Amino acid sequence: MWKAMTNCPATKANLAGRRVPCSSTCPICEDHPESVEHALLTCPWVIGVWFASPLGYIGNRQQETSLHQWFLSLCNILDQPKDEVNKSITIVSFVMWSIWKARCKAVFDHLRPNPLEVLRGAREAWSKFFQNEVCPGNINRVDGEEVVVNPGVTWCAPPNPFLKLNVDPSWQKASGLTGLGIVIRNHMGDFKYGKVLKTTTGSIEIAEARVIIEGLSFVLEHGITHVCVESNSKNVIDNCSGKIARGD
Ligand SMILES: [Zn+2]
Incomplete structure (x- = not known):
């Protein structure tokens, strides 16, 4: 346009x-x-x-x-x-x-x-x-209580008591050089923790999966018990939710 x-x-x-x-x-x-x-x-x-x-x-x-x-x-x-x-x-x-x-x-x-x-x-x-x-990232139940996350294309805060883990990697095909970005925010949308890591991986899918794993380790390090994970890799999310049994 x-x-x-x-x-x-x-x-x-x-x-x-x-x-x-x-x-x-x-x-x-x-x-x-x-x-x-x-x-x-x-x-x-x-x-x-x-x-x-x-x-x-x-x-x-x-x-x-x-x-x-x-x-x-x-x-x-x-x-x-x-x-x-x-x-x-x-x-x-x-x-x-x-x-x-x-x-x-x-x-x-x-x-x-x-x-x-x-x-x-x-x-x-x-x-x-x-x-x-309008695709919502719904979480249906937290401790027996129904929670509905607001739909929207923009970033939205997670429902209390959840924190939200946003992850995204960068990946260079030639060198395999990979940057992993991790951000954790609370239900008010406030920044809580963040981390960047450098590594090498064999494909963008592996980089996308790796950043989720690193993000979850980071979550454990901080003793966080309620977390939503947000990634923009459909392949990896499909894989995690069992829609793809095997893949890159
Ligand atoms: Zn004409």
Whole structure:
């Protein structure tokens, strides 16, 4: 979105404008210069995508000055609560991204874009995004009491009496050099303990697993008895929870 708003994408008109020896004409409709606005909003096939999207937007070649202006006026006409506006902006972003990817497939792989296919791809992507955003890290029972952790895409504090262990490694493929980062915070979100370690490991998965093990040793060292572990490695978490029996 940022690239599009700042007129960066390598459309034919942009390339021609930067003295790349090519025609500025849209490679899909072959009827207009391919500006960013044309590629993402007003090329005839793209108009179909926007119209079929949840926005039901009908592109108007005369009214659009710049993508930036179009986006600002779109935000203004979205007469919705802030959450809904954010949701609409997310949808717009995914639609634009899918349009651009389909446009590139048309240019490089000579695959004619299909508006409904493109919209389906965008819909899949934004649905996945929204699902992940509200995925809660639930803990159901603490000493017989039910505890619900607030859902959210941002970091959230663990419920009392838990502390939260966040871990993340860095890993260099060539040397196997690995940095392990460990942070422990309480239910108020206050920093309690932290540690960094250097080691070498054979793969990023091993590094991800190793940092959890080191984190848990650190937890034991401090006599902590209630802890949530947060890692961003799906493979390792799946492995720990028994969904993958063997793996890297
Ligand atoms: Zn076109």
